[in-house]
Amino acid sequence: MASIQGIEVIRYSLSAFYSEHSKNLTKAQSLHESAVFGLKAIAEDTWHDQEARTICDKQAKFHASRYHLIRSILDENHEIDLPFVLPTTLSAEESMNCTLKNGDLAIGLEESLLAEYLVEKDENPDLAVPNQIKHLFDSTTLSPYALSLDSNLTSxxxxxxxxxxxxxxxxxxxxxxxxxxxxxxxxxxxxxxxxxxxxxxxxxxxxxxxxxxxxxxxxxxxxxxxxxxxxxxxxxxxxxxxxxxxxxxxxxxxxxxxxxxxxxxxxxxxxxxxxxxxxxxxxxxxxxxxxxxxxxxxxxxxxxxxxxxxxxxxxxxxxxxxxxxxxxxxxxxxxxxxxxxxxxxxxxxxxxxxxxx
CATH class of the missing domain: 3.20.90 (Tubby Protein; Chain A)
Incomplete structure (x- = not known):
């Protein structure tokens, strides 16, 4: 999907779900429809590439299902919320900004900051450890992650x-x-x-x-x-x-x-x-x-x-x-x-x- 058409379809595809995330369902519905048409067109153009065609067909069906779900919400239920918000890069970023019950950072954010620091340290051995992750380098004081989770939350x-x-x-x-x-x-x-x-x-x-x-x-x-x-x-x-x-x-x-x-x-x-x-x-x-x-x-x-x-x-x-x-x-x-x-x-x-x- 390196073509201009493919890049445009990717934009429609991602934007549709990001619009769902921001609860702009009218815009999401339109973008899902555009993604379906674009993916079907690419599938027809890549008939010789079975793997690429399969991916396009599957994602087109997925967008179509989201289109019909949102349409039913807008036309029949007159609600503004989806029954379930699908994971996206945006929702992942939001979940990382949540602190645990003991005040610690989300473990995904800790790992991201740690990985970033270790890469930079390879280039600069004297680089100081950021305050946010200093505790990760002391196993004697590092709080267990499993004990920081709220047991009242539903699995x-x-x-x-x-x-x-x-x-x-x-x-x-x-x-x-x-x-x-x-x-x-x-x-x-x-x-x-x-x-x-x-x-x-x-x-x-x-x-x-x-x-x-x-x-x-x-x-x-x-x-x-x-x-x-x-x-x-x-x-x-x-x-x-x-x-x-x-x-x-x-x-x-x-x-x-x-x-x-x-x-x-x-x-x-x-x-x-x-x-x-x-x-x-x-x-x-x-x-x-x-x-x-x-x-x-x-x-x-x-x-x-x-x-x-x-x-x-x-x-x-x-x-x-x-x-x-x-x-x-x-x-x-x-x-x-x-x-x-x-x-x-x-x-x-x-x-x-x-x-x-």
Whole structure:
């Protein structure tokens, strides 16, 4: 979509959802309509590129669904609010400006500031640590994130359904609130054409489907000759957000071990660990805990001492109509939320169709 036409369509597409965010529904309706026409035109012009055409067709249908939803609100209900505001770059920025109950910054903002500082420090080793993130460099006084969340806030539960395009080995997991199937929030685009396993995956906000917000690189593992057994082998996964030059890397306790066990990563100076549910020898989505930066005695949580309750968990339903559920505790800002979704949806993709052999 590098053409002038493509750039114009991207502008319509993004502006439509930004108008929804600002509650300008009349303008949003018009922009959704323009985006539908533009995307359909591009799809017709790219008939030779199946992948590009599929993306345009899917996003055109998404814009059409938003157009009809807004039209029903404006014409019938005479209301000014949407039942659910979809995640956008704007809503992510707003969520970062919210402080936690202990007065700390949102963890997504802390990570962004930390990543920015570390990049600048590489060029200027004498650069002083900004006051906003000094606490991230002292593990003895750094307050646990899990304990800063308001337990009175309602957890958010989502369902992940999968669209498949068997003609080019493309898969499209889509996440939406559990009771609102027409409100797609996040998408994963994976393609295994000509490959025996996934290596790169793109993660999107559904409102910005043309522009990935996280690029995901997956370490290859040796084939077992059985696709299910291969999918159960642990591996490192690297997530690079579009707004950050610093990758978040999940490291397993042991590479290529079955089952996945635990995978640890650092975020905003804190340690987190994904744990496969005990007794789940079949493929299953893990649970996320914050852990102390030092090692503890609780080996049930990846050999580290857990801080607070689990932050994210899920359930996987394999089979012909494969799906999953993902739950995230209340109060998590959208930057951290999108990382958790990217992680769970990536593992789902690996488990279900990540390997040919």
């Amino acid at each position: 958010k539960q989502y369902k992940i359904a999968v669209d498949m395009d068997s003609t080019n080995y493309s898969y499209w997991p889509n996440a939406h609130p559990i009771d609102q199937p027409d409100q797609t929030c996040y998408r994963l685009r994976v393609n295994r054409w000509g490959k025996t396993q996934f290596e790169n995956i793109a993660f999107y906000r559904a409102t910005e489907f043309i522009i990935p917000c996280i690029d995901i690189n997956i370490t290859s593992v040796a084939s077992t000759g059985d696709r299910k057994l291969s999918s159960m082998k642990s591996r490192s996964i690297e997530y690079t957000a579009s707004n950050s030059s610093r990758a978040i890397v999940e490291h397993p306790n042991s590479l290529e071990k079955r089952t996945w066990g635990s995978q640890k990563f650092m975020y905003a100076g804190r340690s987190f660990v994904w744990i496969t549910p005990e007794g789940k020898w079949d493929v299953q989505l893990p649970m996320l805990y914050e852990v102390e930066n030092g090692m503890g005695d609780n080996t049930r949580k990846g050999g580290s001492k857990v801080v607070g309750n689990k932050l994210c968990w899920g359930g996987l339903k394999p089979g012909k109509d494969a799906s999953a559920t993902v739950t995230i505790v209340g109060g998590v800002d959208q930057l951290f939320e999108k990382l958790l979704f990217a992680s769970q949806m990536t593992k789902m993709a690996i488990f279900l169709f990540g390997h040919d052999i």
